[in-house]
Amino acid sequence: MKPLLQVRDLRVTFDLGRHGRLNAVDGVSFDLARGEFTALVGESGSGKSTTALALIRLVPLPGFISGGRLLWWEEGQREPLDLLRLSDAQMRERRWRDIAMVFQGAQNALNPVMRIAEQMIETVRSHHPMPRGEILERAAQCLRMVRLEPSRVLRAYPHELSGGMRQRVLIAMSLLMSPRLLILDEPTTALDVITQAHILEILREIQEQLGLTMLLLTHDLAVVAKTARRVLIMYAGQIVEDAPTEALFAAPYHPYTRGLLQAVPTLRGDLTGKRPIPGGPPDLRHPPPGCRFHPRCPYADETCRRVEPTLEDAGGRRVACHYWQRVARTVLVQEPHG
Ligand code: SF4
Numbered sequence: 001m002k003p004l005l006q007v008r009d010l011r012v013t014f015d016l017g018r019h020g021r022l023n024a025v026d027g028v029s030f031d032l033a034r035g036e037f038t039a040l041v042g043e044s045g046s047g048k049s050t051t052a053l054a055l056i057r058l059v060p061l062p063g064f065i066s067g068g069r070l071l072w073w074e075e076g077q078r079e080p081l082d083l084l085r086l087s088d089a090q091m092r093e094r095r096w097r098d099i100a101m102v103f104q105g106a107q108n109a110l111n112p113v114m115r116i117a118e119q120m121i122e123t124v125r126s127h128h129p130m131p132r133g134e135i136l137e138r139a140a141q142c143l144r145m146v147r148l149e150p151s152r153v154l155r156a157y158p159h160e161l162s163g164g165m166r167q168r169v170l171i172a173m174s175l176l177m178s179p180r181l182l183i184l185d186e187p188t189t190a191l192d193v194i195t196q197a198h199i200l201e202i203l204r205e206i207q208e209q210l211g212l213t214m215l216l217l218t219h220d221l222a223v224v225a226k227t228a229r230r231v232l233i234m235y236a237g238q239i240v241e242d243a244p245t246e247a248l249f250a251a252p253y254h255p256y257t258r259g260l261l262q263a264v265p266t267l268r269g270d271l272t273g274k275r276p277i278p279g280g281p282p283d284l285r286h287p288p289p290g291c292r293f294h295p296r297c298p299y300a301d302e303t304c305r306r307v308e309p310t311l312e313d314a315g316g317r318r319v320a321c322h323y324w325q326r327v328a329r330t331v332l333v334q335e336p337h338g
Contacts, residue, residue, distance in 0.1 A: 010068035039228035100179035107166035142172035164195035243317035
């Protein structure tokens, strides 16, 4: 079966005037399989949010999509549609209806002086004329999916709801137009651990019930372990590993993935063994030559400093590292994620 979306050689450039240009997303390619829950993982500044904004063609200025293709496969069609070739009006039509996104921190962006019902009605009507009663019926369905009581929540103002409830309202809003792809940018950041777990459980439930294709952006591998079937690891604007979740947690093949796993605290784990990755992500105006991770990589050698690795097939996954076989053979001591 064809994937829902094939991202090919996607590039997003920011023109910073006299400060130069940088490629926040630099030749990114991946597939989103129909009905699959995929996580896109990286530190802040890795390019994951910019990648997601490019998928819905809402990259903020001074950024712009400078290359690539976004191949959208309608079921039963022989040729894909390149979303980058659609006019702005055509793309606007597809947002929310085909691809919806819950933006990072958006629970604070709900209109404080409008009841939730009015905000949900406005969301639908800005894309599709529909009678109020029908929208409210659909809104109630979506609120129930996120385990909220419609009779109470529809009448409420945002300040009458907790942070976790507001986040669930946003997820419900994103489902209003029955999108086929739902992108969630750090949906549980800034929430307490119990609320986080609750929201992740709801997301998994919705994904299974509706067979939705989901792309979850996070910096937190513990979140990934609880939800996604597949993981894309992003570093300095590029995908460095793309693997099924279980395989990735059992044996990460890229040194950066390995570093992320070694740094993550676990509920049952001993914090003394946790080692953050030394150094920080590179300045993308002047990325290091060769492998972008080489200044932080314990395996780096002269080849890494000169030659840029490409994503290559590593038996059921893709990895961008000259020495992934050697990395894969070294044992990673990792406690189970709670
Ligand atoms: S290519 Fe070299 S520097 Fe880059 S991740 Fe692999 S071993 Fe490390």
